[in-house]
Amino acid sequence: MTQQIRVAVLGAAGRMGATTCAAVEAAADMELVARVEAGQDVAAAVRGAGAQVAVDFTVPGATEANVHALLDAGVHAVVGATGWTDESRARVAEHAARVNAERERGLGVVIAPNFALSAVLAMRFAAQAARFFESAEVIELHHPNKVDAPSGTARHTAEAIAAARRGAGLGPMPDATETGWEARGADVDGVRVHAVRLRGLVAHEEVLLGNPGEQLLIRQDSFDRVSFMPGVLLAVRQVGSRPGLTVGLEHLLEL
Amino acid sequence: MTQQIRVAVLGAAGRMGATTCAAVEAAADMELVARVEAGQDVAAAVRGAGAQVAVDFTVPGATEANVHALLDAGVHAVVGATGWTDESRARVAEHAARVNAERERGLGVVIAPNFALSAVLAMRFAAQAARFFESAEVIELHHPNKVDAPSGTARHTAEAIAAARRGAGLGPMPDATETGWEARGADVDGVRVHAVRLRGLVAHEEVLLGNPGEQLLIRQDSFDRVSFMPGVLLAVRQVGSRPGLTVGLEHLLEL
Amino acid sequence: MTQQIRVAVLGAAGRMGATTCAAVEAAADMELVARVEAGQDVAAAVRGAGAQVAVDFTVPGATEANVHALLDAGVHAVVGATGWTDESRARVAEHAARVNAERERGLGVVIAPNFALSAVLAMRFAAQAARFFESAEVIELHHPNKVDAPSGTARHTAEAIAAARRGAGLGPMPDATETGWEARGADVDGVRVHAVRLRGLVAHEEVLLGNPGEQLLIRQDSFDRVSFMPGVLLAVRQVGSRPGLTVGLEHLLEL
């Protein structure tokens, strides 16, 4: 039998953390060695437990410090907490590079804004397909308690579509609208994004791509936070062989 | 064999008119007796042909005068031309009532903004279902040459949903949006309406209704103008037994 | 303030029963007066608690006896348990009629195979629309642990479509299939029904209706058992004014 990966979960008392603990315990190739909660000393906890990989589902105010502590402790990090900026990511990348050089280590950090495989794949496929179609729009649908519109995922998807179109030399999409622009959604980098808020829904995204006589539709549904677990476990398995900082689950999918 | 209905088509040279001529010719219980084009004397043409019912697919500037001429000529009218207002409809209703009273006739006029059965049924079902759901939104999708947004059908659907909610004493829908309102579509009577413009599409509408843990989705697709023909033929068959003005195909469906 | 409805829940320890208890407690116009579990004397429990309405989410082997006991105890019944047959329903109808006649009561029993409003409305709308379309098919989609195919709801929907087509004098649907019938789904009364089994899904149904150039699609999604609660509460509110047996939530919707 192969060696199990020894995993610590930071933010273990939160909803995502608890779900991650359950998923790690259920994985045959992993062992949950530490549940770390707010207020605990992260470095001491992961060292004491002999963790090889730590999954961070804490909060924006804690996650960067946690990752630095993990790097100092020689533990790979998989991060699902939000609140990261270009600056905080750059500090982590620099720290990881320095540690790996000084100590001849191959420590990896994977930060992913979305661990749902369906969401990551939808975004990737939309970007790949975009240059082949005259028109592209994005509809995201969420529960009505969401305070921001459009969703970050929809915004990223639209930006990726826009970049692909620019790369292919495509101009603006056809649109003869003269009246009623308020029904045409938000303009994200030239791509129209529509946000639906409906009781009963969780988190969903549709990308519509159109040419004369044909349509390609890519839709992604997240019904439950367990949908993040296959992506988290995949990152836990791969982070050890990806030294330095990796941002985005798509880089681990070998598409 | 039963008697065939003798049908004239006004605007016979246009796209909808030509499609109607073909549909009437293909219907076993109808006979196409006149193709009337712009510039012809409508009353003379329908009388000369012995038409019982005339279908008007002319233009906004001609259709009201045509209907008055048909009433004077004693011919039932089925109208798919656009451009009607509350005032022009009121004048036709008054004229029909007067003719029917004076001459002891039962002349009927059916004016329908949309003859697609799927569109009419979608609107009707959305209105019927609306009072049972916390949330309701409308997405309409059309080809990118359309100049107005949202579509008239989507606007009517939203208004019917709003009326049903008011009738049931429902308040505003849940919506925690704080930022990004431009992605939330147009507000039609309190119902959010989103307009997608995509090359390859024709005319489509989705109504989404949500409750905790469930969704009802009603979608309608018009791929081709032949989709209007079942509704037109149904109106031709029924207009003779519906004296006076009827607005909307839904009243002929006996739901 | 209006009087609250005093509600007992039978099978209160089960998943549906517990969800119902929570929903009744959250409803401003209801009071949860008894949680009855397997092994308890139903009549004594509901009488002792002064219940006016009892909701039965027990098991096939217990539900009919429960309803008879409730009728004898003078309590209205709302039944979501499965396992009912034409015979057991007939016995309940006869019992309710006798009790109401002898004691000058207006006791009601509502038995519903599906309390999800979206599912009930989807079935109803499909039946109403069916006579206007050449083609109709049903796709049901469920989690892969489901042992039977197609679902009871899909089967009922297909039967309702078939009945509506017969009533309208429609013949068989167009279908030129010569090879590959095994891909064409089950034949339920002349209507093709397809069953998809997919990890991540819960319970979903699509009805597709087609005419030349147009499609009407009615889709229903049940993501969670809380979706049954609006229908259950609606039945609790109405059962007191519907003496005798009512089968199917659709009769309470006043469509």
Added chain:
Amino acid sequence: MTQQIRVAVLGAAGRMGATTCAAVEAAADMELVARVEAGQDVAAAVRGAGAQVAVDFTVPGATEANVHALLDAGVHAVVGATGWTDESRARVAEHAARVNAERERGLGVVIAPNFALSAVLAMRFAAQAARFFESAEVIELHHPNKVDAPSGTARHTAEAIAAARRGAGLGPMPDATETGWEARGADVDGVRVHAVRLRGLVAHEEVLLGNPGEQLLIRQDSFDRVSFMPGVLLAVRQVGSRPGLTVGLEHLLEL
């Protein structure tokens, strides 16, 4: 201005051929130099017109001979006609290799079973995504005049999904079905494929991929044969730089 590509169309009188002629004429970088119809000498026609590329939308009985004639005439071939087998493709590959070696040419032949970009991309994305999901099923939807089920595209998609699952070491999908297998569609290499036949539809395919708590749906709609034209023109532009036989438009997309 860059040189225009000189294009001949074989089967120019057929529906696909005529659509291709119109598309070539509308393309700024191409010139339509020959419309070749049944009975004409293909080699003489293309040589006489000075064609560089020929598009073949003829019939199964003619297309292989046409391609051999084009190779002998030194003209690149883009083939959308059906009826190809492993054997006929092998003969063309061998012929192309021999001509290119003997005459130091770089003649290319592109044979594509489906030129709709949306269909080709849907198949490709389904295959790429398949190894990340527990469940996958395919639904294809067509007009009711289609004689075979399931469609060739759906069959190929299912085979590609099955191959990707095998490659990733995935076992059979979860499926607890005990009764009602006839509703579960055709088994294509372990992947369930469902065929819907509905008046009003043209050619559509949905791939559903499911994990706990999430779904990825890839849908493709072909509303009209003009949808094949972007793919045909792309092949015309690229065939000159792809010596030998290429089977499948996906190889030209540089995904």
